[in-house]
Ligand SMILES: Nc1ncnc2c1ncn2[C@@H]1O[C@H](COP(=O)(O)OP(=O)(O)O)[C@@H](O)[C@H]1O
């Protein structure tokens with residue numbers, strides 16, 4: 001696996017890729033694309049990449065030869081997906097490289113490969129989010145607290161009104177930064193989920209929604225304080241967030257009902273809206289062909305659910321609203 005800049009320079013490579021190519025990570029970071037590929041593969045790859053950069057497709061995949069440090073070639077499949085920033089702009093690319101030679105006969109169908117690639121990417125992104133969130137909370141958050149205490153001390157010894165005024169300003173700015181850091185850390189990985197559980201995390205997330213004036217969101221839970229594995233709890237929260245975002249963005253819904261129920265050893269999440277409805281994609285068109293944009297929201301929800309043992313259903317028809325149903329039969333409980 002590698003994370004690359006938009007001009008295909010490697011920014012990060014995992015140990016497996018280093019092992020496959022025989023290069024160290026720092027060597028890979030300095031290696032220009034033309035020294036990793038054959039010219040014919042490079043031309044094909046840059047055409048596909050162009051599609052990704054222009055937003056025509058969300059992921060691309062090609063079989064190619066990868067040049068190893070010892071001069072030999074490896075036959076690989078390279079899957080690439082764009083990583084987007086806050087405003088939806090492409091910021092970098094994640095490349096998943098699969099060595100094909102040893103298991104060519106057992107090659108998986110393309111759709112299954114994209115499925116497992118998507119769930120790998122979701123896992124990597126979630127782990128990275130958690131790391132950044134903890135760092136924001138622990139490192140920057142604690143430094144800001146220390147800064148605030150230092151400002152208070154300086155204020156106690158300040159001699160004149162101007163110094164008091166300047167230090168008061170510094171205190172206010174520090175408090176704003178503390179608030180912004182907490183919000184950002186929370187957005188990346190809701191702390192309530194680990195500390196207080198699903199209902200608190202749901203309430204906190206619903207309270208932060210910015211709703212059109214005519215829209216109401218209702219939340220009901222019957223979990224009886226049951227706790228589930230961190231992956232399952234995070235999956236419920238993320239699926240609900242995407243389903244609610246979709247209802248607000250696409251459906252012009254005026255009512256969104258969110259329900260979390262644990263009964264008969266089954267955990268169920270339902271997000272129902274009374275909006276425009278749509279024709280849900282079938283399994284055969286869930287990976288649109290090149291040229292058509294392939295939105296990742298519904299695919300991501302499904303992959304995330306499957307990866308922790310859940311099943312997701314979309315009940316929708318044009319004009320009849322939408323229900324997203326996620327169920328975990330015998331969900332893994334929190335250890
Ligand atoms: N609740 C909904 N109501 C109406 N249409 C929806 C709803 N959810 C999804 N859709 C349709 O399905 C498409 C794919 O959704 P999604 O995969 O989340 O991608 P995105 O939100 O980025 O468009 C949307 O573009 C929209 O047309």
Ligand SMILES: [Mg+2]
Nearest residue numbers: 242246297298
């Ligand atoms: Mg969406």
